[in-house]
Amino acid sequence: MSLGLLLIVLIVLAVIGYFAGRSRALSSAGHDGRLLHSLPGYYGWNVALSVLIPSLLALALWLLAQPFWINTQVAATISPQSLEGSSLSLVMSDVKRVANGLDEAVAQGAMSPQMADSVRTELTDVRARLGAVGVALGSDVNSNTLRAAQKYRDMSAIGTLLRSIVVIALGIAGLAFAYLRTSKDFRARNVVEQVVKSILIAAASIAILTTIGIVLSLIFNTIEFFKLYPASEFFFGLVWSPSFGGGSELGIVPLIWATLYISLIALAVAVPIGLFAAIYLSEYAGPKVRAVAKPLLEVLAGIPTIVYGLFALLTVGPLLVDVFGSNGALGVSWMSGASSVLTAGFVMGIMLIPFVSSLSDDIINAVPQAMRDGSLGMGATHSETVKLVILPAALPGIVGAILLAASRAIGETMIVVLGAGAAARLSLNPLEAMTTVTAKIVSQLTGDADFASPEALVAFALGMTLFVITLGLNVLALYIVRKYREQYD
Structure with missing residues (x-):
């Protein structure tokens, strides 16, 4: 499931949770809003936020961790002998480029999924199929790069599938938990306002931490520079x-x-x-x-x-x-x-x-x-x-x-x-x-x-x-x- 579709699913779950929580609160009070501790909308927002917050946090962490983990696993399969004088970062760039080309060829019908995944596929055949869709491979791309790209595609597909399952499961679990504890005596307004306050504090903290990170990066690298070059010549030099x-x-x-x-x-x-x-x-x-x-x-x-x-x-x-x-x-x-x-x-x-x-x-x-x-x-x-x-x-x-x-x-x-x-x-x-x-x-x-x-x-x-x-x-x-x-x- 693509990222955009996954976000749409979460929004739909949140909307369903909003109306379900609001309806359950009113039903527990006999449809008399005066008996509720909070306004009906707070109960709906409590369920909606219970859907969105844990699932979006999990999604953000997954988006940060998955590329790092996949790169580490794929890089471990590349032997030093296959580098042929190139750096590992350049080879990994070729691996990602080939993997994206395979995905594009499959999407345009120039290559079957089985051919893209098969380790027996010849590199010359891959070049021809990718060239048909406008993706050209450099001469430095070899069979080892192709196999690494196939593994990169497989792990990315598995990671995307697991991401969708975990995020949607968290959203459904949050919806069920918040829905079941919704009642006329539940202090929904207090919970929602505390959550919103926490979000505002997190937003302010991100801005402050970003500023601190920028300053610290400047300080540390400046210190490294002055270890290699005299400060007096830097500040008072005329050339x-x-x-x-x-x-x-x-x-x-x-x-x-x-x-x-x-x-x-x-x-x-x-x-x-x-x-x-x-x-x-x-x-x-x-x-x-x-x-x-x-x-x-x-x-x-x-x-x-x-x-x-x-x-x-x-x-x-x-x-x-x-x-x-x-x-x-x-x-x-x-x-x-x-x-x-x-x-x-x-x-x-x-x-x-x-x-x-x-x-x-x-x-x-x-x-x-x-x-x-x-x-x-x-x-x-x-x-x-x-x-x-x-x-x-x-x-x-x-x-x-x-x-x-x-x-x-x-x-x-x-x-x-x-x-x-x-x-x-x-x-x-x-x-x-x-x-x-x-x-x-x-x-x-x-x-x-x-x-x-x-x-x-x-x-x-x-x-x-x-x-x-x-x-x-x-x-x-x-x-x-x-x-x-x-x-x-």
Whole structure:
């Protein structure tokens, strides 16, 4: 039974359990709801949850354990002599690919189930049958791989069958248990609310544990990196020149400089435009204009960053070359290519405009109307009220919004990969190509890198450094907002 069909069966059992539990509770009270301890719906939900929770937990554990167990059993059947210089992981990838091809050939009728399962089937025949359905096998696939794939299919089929039996049996058992203990005196509301509370706690715990796991993985791999490479050279080195053959120079200073430089240019673009847009929308725009302009402005936040990166590479960069290039309008040769700090910073600033404007708009609207009325009543103009009353009152929140936008800029990847270039250098010229911490994290973990080498582990040290910087900015923003926020009645 497929996973989708199994889920449908569980949902049907839960629906049946809901109505059965509700009906049994009402029957035990003589169809007088006033005699029930809880509302009738709670009795139905108690039975439905008794069906879903144990069966779904068993299903989740089975989905996690079955692939691991099957891979272990199949890998044990592959002899070292049959590897022929290949790694076990590559051979297992071929085994899974052949097994999927056999399943597809059987499903399309190009091969009978008996032929797919028979160990006597010739490899040449298998190649021909799979080729008929568009599945090509590489030359490195041999008869040993075919036999391992057949075993993989058999064990997967048995595991899927047992999974369906166990999960459905648990669902039926949960339905029967909850149905039999349903009566008018059963405290169904207490049970259901406790179960829902436990689900909410589990959801919150998953988020917290995921964060802890990410941080711990960064810490442990960073420690491994500093065992292989001196921390002083990493944090204070002025040259970034990784070499997987040895002799790498992994100084983070050029990367940090480019990251902060691009972020500064982005904020110089985003903060004035976003803040002025927020002031206009909150203080000057009418309801009709605001209802149209605010959603249109926030559309910028929904554009994928890869699109911004392509915009920087194909549009903004060439425009800057036309102005600052050797054959440009100014007749100078300040810019040799489309990739530069200014290209990435300008496009990133456009991306950050809705972050600044939306947060600032909400903060300005939170300033009490009584302060506006008092200022206008004292004879101040609207512009003077905005400048001398509203903005000072909203300033802590606006500063927090700017710091949050800065942390977003520091962590950006695709725009700097496509728009800023790949050169790690220390320079004040915004028309030169540079690279950032996030771009180098991507490059160091791309390809067939040995994860025991400092050239690969340095990505985790870069990530940990970036994590500390952005965390510090977020904490600072929260501190500013909480410390200087004024409370109004």
